[in-house]
Amino acid sequence: MTVNGISLSELPAAQTMTVLPFDPADVTLISPFTPSHTGIDMNTITGGRFLSPGTGIVTLIELNTGQGRPGTNYRVRIHLTNTGINALYHFEIDGSISDQSQQNNILVELGDPVTAGQNIGNLASLGPNAHVHFDMLDAGGRATVQCPLVYFSPGVAATWEDLYDEKIRQRDEERIKDNRGAVPSLPDLCNDVDLSN
Ligand SMILES: [Zn+2]
Secondary structure, X not given: OEEOOEEHHHOOHHHOEOOOOEOHHHEEXXXXXXXXXXXXXXXXXXXXXXXXXXXXXXXXXXXXXXXXXXXXXXXXXXXXXXXXEEEEEEEEOOOOOOHHHHHHOXXXXXXXXXXXXXXXXXXXXXXXXXEEEEEEEEOOEHHHOOOHHHHEOHHHHHHHHHHHHHHHHHHHHHHHHOOOOOOOOOOOOEOOOOOOO
């Protein structure tokens, strides 16, 4: 099977995560991977639930990561033990909360073992731009980052792409209602060129 030009059958079977890294019921908008945006963004309702895509160990917990103002973001990384791949969740609040409130939305501790589907953290969403930037990073880190979809099973990748399409269409309907017009074309969730809009 090919998703956005990437042949998933070429990947080792061990790299096919079978659980979405979020609860789809909580998602309000998804923004795609591009060469200049090396991850996928999920906007959610307040308290949107984020999940481990596989068995792993928590290798990073960070409050106030230094990207952006203090109080605006926190981060969790999980090393997926079957593959050596790292799942990175960067929570962006769209507002500002205390260190304690950030900590309260992180549901695991450094060194904890986690299982597929385990709720590892929630998005403390204060505004419409609150989102989680989700990356899958191999041992080489960001230099070799690929679109996260390539690490998921074809079924999960298709579900994720369908949810993205649905949310973009809903946003377009609202834009048309407000006389702001639809986004001209629906880009893929994984793009190898930057998008003009
Ligand atoms: Zn992002």
